[in-house]
Amino acid sequence: MKEFVLRDTTLLCPTCNSMFGTKTLAASPDITAETPVEADLHRVLPDPALRAAFVAMCSACGYAWWVQAFKTHPFDSKLLPKPLSLEYPKRFAHAVLTGRSNGSHSLDLALLALNGYWCSREAGNPEIRFLELAHHEMDNTLKLDDWEGSRGYYHYVMGEICRQLRDFKAAILHFEKVTPIANIPQELLDRQKVLAISGDCDPAVMPAHLVELMFVDQGAKV
Ligand SMILES: [Zn+2]
Numbered sequence: 478m479k480e481f482v483l484r485d486t487t488l489l490c491p492t493c494n495s496m497f498g499t500k501t502l503a504a505s506p507d508i509t510a511e512t513p514v515e516a517d518l519h520r521v522l523p524d525p526a527l528r529a530a531f532v533a534m535c536s537a538c539g540y541a542w543w544v545q546a547f548k549t550h551p552f553d554s555k556l557l558p559k560p561l562s563l564e565y566p567k568r569f570a571h572a573v574l575t576g577r578s579n580g581s582h583s584l585d586l587a588l589l590a591l592n593g594y595w596c597s598r599e600a601g602n603p604e605i606r607f608l609e610l611a612h613h614e615m616d617n618t619l620k621l622d623d624w625e626g627s628r629g630y631y632h633y634v635m636g637e638i639c640r641q642l643r644d645f646k647a648a649i650l651h652f653e654k655v656t657p658i659a660n661i662p663q664e665l666l667d668r669q670k671v672l673a674i675s676g677d678c679d680p681a682v683m684p685a686h687l688v689e690l691m692f693v694d695q696g697a698k699v
Contacts, residue, residue, distance in 0.1 A: 479504055479505070479506045479507065480504070480506060481502070481504065481505050481506065481522075481523070481524070481527055482502070482503040482504040482505075483500040483501070483502060483503065483526060483527065483530055484500065484501055484502075484503040485498060485499075485500060485554045485555060486498070486499060486500070486501040486549055486554055487549065487550040487551070487552045487553070487554040487557060488501075488533055488535075488544075488547040488548065488549055488550065489547060489548045489549075489550050490535035490537065490538060490540055490547065491540070491546055491547060491548070492535065492538055492540040493535060493537050493538040493540070495535055495536070495537035495538065496550055496552055496557055497533075497535055497536045497537065497554075497557055497558070498554030498555065498557040498558075499530075499533050499534075499544075499554070500526065500529075500530050501530055501533075501544055501549075502527060502530045502531070502544075505527075508520060508688070508692045508693055508697055509688075509689075509693060510685040510686065510688050510689040510693060511685060511688075512688060512692070513682060514682070514683045514688045514691075514692060515680050515681060515682055515683060516637060516665065516668070516669055516680075516681040516682070516683050517591075517634060517637035517638070517641070517680070518633075518634060518637075518691075519591070519592075519595050520692075521595075521599070522595075522599050523599075524599065525565040525566070525596050525597075525599040525600035526565060527599075528565070528592060528595060528596040528599060529565035529566075529568050529569075529596055530544065531543060531544060531592060532544060532568045532569060532571075532572045532589070532592075533546075533547050534563065534568055534571055534572070536558060539571060539575075540575055541568060541571035541572040541574070541575045542572050542575055542576070543572070543585075543589075564600070565596050565600055566593045566594075566596040566597040566600060566602075566604060566607065568593075568596075569589050569590065569592050569593030569596060569607070570593060570607075572589045573586050573589050573590055573593070573610065573614075576589065582618075583614045583615075583617040583618045583621070584614070584615075584618045584624075584626060584631070586610075586614040587611050587614035587615040587617075587618055588611075590607050590608075590610040590611035590614055591607070591608075591611040591634075591638075593607040593610075593611075594607035594608045594611060598680070605642075608638060608641060608642055609642065611638055612635075612638050612639070612642060615631060615634065615635045615638060616635070618631065619631060619632065619635060627658075627659060628654075628656075628659075629654065629655050629656035629657075629658055629659030629661070630655075630659040630660070630661065632651045632652070632654040632655050632656075632659070633651070633652065633655045633659060633661045633666065633669075635651045636648045636649070636650075636651035636652040636655070636669065636673070637669060639651060639673075640669065640672060640673045640677075640678060641678050641679075641680060642678070643676075643678045645673045645674070645676055645678075648669075648673040649670060649673050649674065652666055652669060652670050652673065660691075662687055662690055662691065664687065665683065665687050665691075668681070669681070
């Protein structure tokens with residue numbers, strides 16, 4: 478079975494052109510029915526450093542964004558100054574700030590904030606402000622009349638955000654806006670609605686057969 482592998486990498490900042498060293502995710506095991514996945518549709522990672530590697534932050538100018546936005550460079554990263562020793566979840570807060578100052582789409586900001594929340598949980602220190610930030614940005618996204626994204630899918634995610642923030646009434650309203658095109662299994666939707674109705678705000682693990690249906694059969698990666 479493949480393991481998670483983080484690799485020392487040299488990246489080029491797209492804003493100031495500085496080189497900096499960081500860890501990037503070079504390999505990850507395939508998702509199987511036994512992989513822990515939570516009902517807000519994220520894979521639980523065994524180390525916060527892994528999720529933090531989704532985002533890179535330039536040590537010269539502080540620009541932070543999804544790692545794919547940076548070009549790699551063959552220079553040996555061990556010869557470069559060490560990156561800022563930010564706690565892992567904070568990297569996502571910096572990426573949200575970068576996105577805001579660049580006028581990025583609110584969905585990107587919502588997903589960065591959600592990843593910050595999951596990363597803080599993986600670090601053993603859940604930071605609810607990330608979930609509140611994700612709520613704010615997802616709400617902005619769903620209010621955009623001209624947004625042509627997967628509205629039904631994100632109503633489901635928003636339902637889970639609201640449920641975990643203890644706004645059970647809003648959670649149920651969002652769950653009811655999930656359309657068949659969103660490909661959310663009815664069983665999952667029903668399970669999460671029951672949790673919202675019973676006032677349960679805890680993160681919920683997805684049962685193996687639903688992980689298989691939603692992730693394994695679709696060949697999902699991280
Ligand atoms: Zn920079």
